[in-house]
Amino acid sequence: xxxxxxxxxxxxxxxxxxxxxxxxxxxxxxxxxxxxxxxxxxxxxxxxxxxxxxxxxxxxxxxxxxxxxxxxxxxxxxxxxxxxxxxxxxxxxxxxxxxxxxxxxxxxxxxxxxxxxxxxxxxxxxxxxxxxxxxxxxxxxxxxxxxxxxxxxxxxxxxxxxxxxxxxxxxxxxxxxxxxxxxxxxxxxxxxxxxxxxxxxxxxxxxxxxxxxxxxxxxxxxxxxxxxxxxxxxxxxxxxxxxxxxxxxxxxxxxxxxxxxxxxxxxxxxxxxxxxxxxxxxxxxxxxxxxxxxxxxxxxxxxxxxxxxxxxxxxxxxxxxxxxxxxxxxxxxxxxxxxxxxxxxxxxxxxxxxxxxxxxxxxxxxxxxxxxxxxxxxxxxxxxxxxxxxxxxxxxxxxxxxxxxxxxxxxxxxxxxxxxxxxxxxxxxxxxxxxxxxxxxxxx
Numbered sequence: 001x002x003x004x005x006x007x008x009x010x011x012x013x014x015x016x017x018x019x020x021x022x023x024x025x026x027x028x029x030x031x032x033x034x035x036x037x038x039x040x041x042x043x044x045x046x047x048x049x050x051x052x053x054x055x056x057x058x059x060x061x062x063x064x065x066x067x068x069x070x071x072x073x074x075x076x077x078x079x080x081x082x083x084x085x086x087x088x089x090x091x092x093x094x095x096x097x098x099x100x101x102x103x104x105x106x107x108x109x110x111x112x113x114x115x116x117x118x119x120x121x122x123x124x125x126x127x128x129x130x131x132x133x134x135x136x137x138x139x140x141x142x143x144x145x146x147x148x149x150x151x152x153x154x155x156x157x158x159x160x161x162x163x164x165x166x167x168x169x170x171x172x173x174x175x176x177x178x179x180x181x182x183x184x185x186x187x188x189x190x191x192x193x194x195x196x197x198x199x200x201x202x203x204x205x206x207x208x209x210x211x212x213x214x215x216x217x218x219x220x221x222x223x224x225x226x227x228x229x230x231x232x233x234x235x236x237x238x239x240x241x242x243x244x245x246x247x248x249x250x251x252x253x254x255x256x257x258x259x260x261x262x263x264x265x266x267x268x269x270x271x272x273x274x275x276x277x278x279x280x281x282x283x284x285x286x287x288x289x290x291x292x293x294x295x296x297x298x299x300x301x302x303x304x305x306x307x308x309x310x311x312x313x314x315x316x317x318x319x320x321x322x323x324x325x326x327x328x329x330x331x332x333x334x335x336x337x338x339x340x341x342x343x344x345x346x347x348x349x350x351x352x353x354x355x356x357x358x359x360x361x362x363x364x365x366x367x368x369x370x371x372x373x374x375x376x377x378x379x380x381x382x383x384x385x386x387x388x389x390x391x392x393x394x395x396x397x398x399x400x401x402x403x404x405x406x407x408x409x410x411x412x413x414x415x416x417x418x419x420x421x422x423x424x425x426x427x428x429x430x431x432x433x434x435x436x437x438x439x440x441x442x443x444x
Contacts, residue, residue: 035061035227051153051239052430058149058225065145068138075134082127083120088112089292103301111292111308119280126276129269136266143262146429149225150239150419156222157236158412159215165405166208172397173201179390241418242427244359250352253425254345260426261344267337274330281326285319288312348424355417362410369403376400 035057049057059065088110095105116123177198223230245253258264292308314320379396382388423429 033063033227034229034232047233048235048237049153050237051150051241054153054222054226055146055149055430058145058227059142061227062145062149062225063227065141068141071134072138075131079124079127079131082123086113086116089290103297105296105298107294107296109292109294109308111290111310113288113290115284115286115288115290118283118286122276122280122283126273126280129273129276133266133269133273136262136269140262140266143423143429145225147419147423149222150241150430151416152218152222152225153236154239154241154412154415154419155218156215157239158408159211159218160236161408162405163208163211163215165401165408166204166211169398169401170201170204170208172394172401173204176390176394177201239415241415242422242430244355244418244421245352245425250348250425253427254348257341257344257426264337264341264344264426267333267340271330271333271337274326274333278323278326278330281319281323285314285323287314344424348421351417351421351424355414355421358410358414358417362407362414365403365407365410369400369407372400372403 089112091107091109091111093107097104177200220230223232253260258268288311290310292310294306294308295304296306297303376396379388379393383390383393419429
């Protein structure tokens, strides 16, 4: 008899503990874990990166985004938990009578909350919609990372080009300063003119130093996006941003925003989740019902078996208050979706108009650059032949460099704006092709 009870106790313990999750410590890293550069088919690291490669690499190795992807696993586990039945309640009692002649009384009961049958469908709908919202939010975070990496790539590339142009300006100022120094020795120029030339050289060198600092900062941001070691070196290829849409394409893209932008799809899924939660809260206003079976023996050794029903009495309005809160939460989710949609349309139209103006300005400047370059080449030949003064030659060269710096700034601003506009219009950013599949599969 004792062995029989021990077997039943062991079986009950296995039933209760068999599905438990075990604990294992997870030590934290004590050093940074850098990512390697993309490799070729032969396994050789690629020393050159283009815009799409940089964005693709960021989506694969950025530690912040990789940590965010764990939300997908959490939402999946939450969905599974939402569909589980509530655990049954086991109760036991023992009474020891103090009067002689009476035996020990005992009771066993097993009950189950059956009110979940009313709310289970709505609860599952809410969990499914919330998981969809989580997946779409992850896709939108990926879009934001790809866009941010593309922006940092453009900043780093343009900073390198700016440093090269400013180095030319410094070289020009040094050549001019050397010519003034020789002329001062011959007393062909005044000391005031020579001092002005030296001040011009000092200003050019200071401008170059500031540009070098900006280049280092832009490179550090790109390294952070790509999770690369600070000492990693590679060449950046000229970026090719997405093309600017015309008005017809802009209107079509904006009309399709609710079906293409992951953040709007995520907000729509979140609104569906809040709607399902509201429906569950409305159903939960009905009294909670629990049904149980009891087996007992009293002190007279009379055995009995019964069925128990417990019913909550919603007399204080707690369930109604929770339903009103859930309804207000749903209204807020709908309003948030509408606000995001309005802001997306307004922001995209304003940015597109600004970019069209920048494109026209750049085209006008680009039309003058060939003439300025030809003029600078003629000045080089005249200066080398002694037919042009150092001041005049330096003025021509510096004017060309100033216009090229202006064009470079316009190129960078226009390229970053084109990347941002593509994201606003729900178009996949450079290197983020895989994210469109995620958004489409997760669409509610």
